Amino acid sequence: QALLGQLGQMILSGGIDVVDCSGVLGPETPLLKLPPELAKDTPPIKIHRISEYDQDGPFWAWNWLELGEHSGTHFDAPHHWITGKDYSDGYTDTLDVQRLIAPVNVLDFSKECAENPDFLLTIDHVKAWEATHGEIKAGEWVVLRSDWDRFADDEAKFLNADATGPHTPGPTAEVIDYLIAKGIVGWGSQCIGTDAGQAGGMNPPFPAHNLLHKNNRFGLASLANLDKLPAKGAILIAAPLKIKNGTGSPIRALALVPK
Amino acid sequence: QALLGQLGQMILSGGIDVVDCSGVLGPETPLLKLPPELAKDTPPIKIHRISEYDQDGPFWAWNWLELGEHSGTHFDAPHHWITGKDYSDGYTDTLDVQRLIAPVNVLDFSKECAENPDFLLTIDHVKAWEATHGEIKAGEWVVLRSDWDRFADDEAKFLNADATGPHTPGPTAEVIDYLIAKGIVGWGSQCIGTDAGQAGGMNPPFPAHNLLHKNNRFGLASLANLDKLPAKGAILIAAPLKIKNGTGSPIRALALVPK
Ligand SMILES: Nc1ccccc1C(=O)C(=O)O
Ligand SMILES: Nc1ccccc1C(=O)C(=O)O
Numbered sequence: 086q087a088l089l090g091q092l093g094q095m096i097l098s099g100g101i102d103v104v105d106c107s108g109v110l111g112p113e114t115p116l117l118k119l120p121p122e123l124a125k126d127t128p129p130i131k132i133h134r135i136s137e138y139d140q141d142g143p144f145w146a147w148n149w150l151e152l153g154e155h156s157g158t159h160f161d162a163p164h165h166w167i168t169g170k171d172y173s174d175g176y177t178d179t180l181d182v183q184r185l186i187a188p189v190n191v192l193d194f195s196k197e198c199a200e201n202p203d204f205l206l207t208i209d210h211v212k213a214w215e216a217t218h219g220e221i222k223a224g225e226w227v228v229l230r231s232d233w234d235r236f237a238d239d240e241a242k243f244l245n246a247d248a249t250g251p252h253t254p255g256p257t258a259e260v261i262d263y264l265i266a267k268g269i270v271g272w273g274s275q276c277i278g279t280d281a282g283q284a285g286g287m288n289p290p291f292p293a294h295n296l297l298h299k300n301n302r303f304g305l306a307s308l309a310n311l312d313k314l315p316a317k318g319a320i321l322i323a324a325p326l327k328i329k330n331g332t333g334s335p336i337r338a339l340a341l342v343p344k
Numbered sequence: 345q346a347l348l349g350q351l352g353q354m355i356l357s358g359g360i361d362v363v364d365c366s367g368v369l370g371p372e373t374p375l376l377k378l379p380p381e382l383a384k385d386t387p388p389i390k391i392h393r394i395s396e397y398d399q400d401g402p403f404w405a406w407n408w409l410e411l412g413e414h415s416g417t418h419f420d421a422p423h424h425w426i427t428g429k430d431y432s433d434g435y436t437d438t439l440d441v442q443r444l445i446a447p448v449n450v451l452d453f454s455k456e457c458a459e460n461p462d463f464l465l466t467i468d469h470v471k472a473w474e475a476t477h478g479e480i481k482a483g484e485w486v487v488l489r490s491d492w493d494r495f496a497d498d499e500a501k502f503l504n505a506d507a508t509g510p511h512t513p514g515p516t517a518e519v520i521d522y523l524i525a526k527g528i529v530g531w532g533s534q535c536i537g538t539d540a541g542q543a544g545g546m547n548p549p550f551p552a553h554n555l556l557h558k559n560n561r562f563g564l565a566s567l568a569n570l571d572k573l574p575a576k577g578a579i580l581i582a583a584p585l586k587i588k589n590g591t592g593s594p595i596r597a598l599a600l601v602p603k
Contacts, residue, residue: 088350089360089579089602093447095347097483103442110437111588125400128408132588135412138426141384144550145425146591149387149412153394158586166404167397178369182598183362186581188352224356291403320348322445322581324596327417329370329391332405337583337595339441343348 106338107158114157115240127153160325161304165332169298177331189226189321198231204254223268233275234309255281258292273305365597366417374499386412413592419584420563424591428557436590448485448580457490463513482527492534493568514540517551532564
């Protein structure tokens, strides 16, 4: 088939760019902080050296990690949320990989998010975006471009929490329902999770998590470099590790972008 | 650009198959065993529950992992080997992601490997394969189809070790040099590592590791489902997690395959 041959040639020749949509994974990577009275947190990321060309391995260097499934740039599988617990194909090792590579709609509300860290995306915002860029279609990814990755090297700024909790942008419940009705495969954010910082107080609580996973859709969080993607026309590859009964996974998200 | 639009449509319609080239990652995943007097091993994979819709997290389930960089289906970055230690772009977080998505040459020697677990791929084997299927070109992946993934649920069979060490197929030093001269981006195996079981006694020891990484090329190990790929015509996506100073990473390897 000619299409994949052309694709290979275009990537090799640089006619298509492969954009890295992941942030660095290490001890400095920002992690979610939940209210301690409510829940346990994911533990800190640790990298332990096994050897580095030394008495523990003369010719090789390697490490092992303590790593949460929902750490850094990561994927949320349906089993992550109670609403998605009964999907047999809702785990990282049982989901359908055909769904993971799809056209991506990049909704740029970075200006609004810079002005208001509690910015919430509504159906009206999406309809206006579709009027300009074209309809969002079944099977596609939808990501909110907030340019929040510019804070990813500073956890305090990334989480942006005060006495009233974290203040980061995200979707309304209504917009997630609207996108699910369109048939999207999943929703992605550049913030710590798929939901807004204040989403614990919404109805339902954490609506992106609740509604996406109830409907066997996927979530993506801490995405990077969305400013390098067009509104439409790129392909997003977002594949979790095949963790046994996994609820999610750090990912190396990549986008194919026309030049 | 029309090409990526067509690609998206073909994946969504099932005209292109996304094949999962990874095995399951969990406590049963086979791991490399090195001679204890020589070196430290990568630790066992452990999955620790944080919560599962309970007092530790009422609406969500998630886990954290103890996970070696070179565990399960995984990627070897140049810094993994002493010969590749000085490449600034030789770590998982510094390598060029443009190189990770490329056409894949699937060299089917599964019959030979079934007959002889110590099967070694030579330059003559590759030249004969090229005469049938076409030349291997710069920037492409090359993988040895041994169908060794049929043992991946049984570590003893997968490692196939006896008093004389592990017996699994792999490349000769000469064939790796030949492929590097062709300009390949990397070499992949369905066995525990990129080298043959008996490679510690070759010259140089572990020639795939030694020579690939000396030349800033990548390795892939424990690949699955290569029997579902054509000899030529598929695109392999093999992207490590963006681990800070990482020497490698478990991966969700995926192939785009024409129907
Ligand atoms: N919002 C949450 C609440 C509880 C657990 C995890 C999350 C996430 O955002 C996540 O998936 O990273
Ligand atoms: N052969 C080896 C020797 C030492 C360390 C690692 C390896 C691997 O195969 C690996 O990368 O999994």
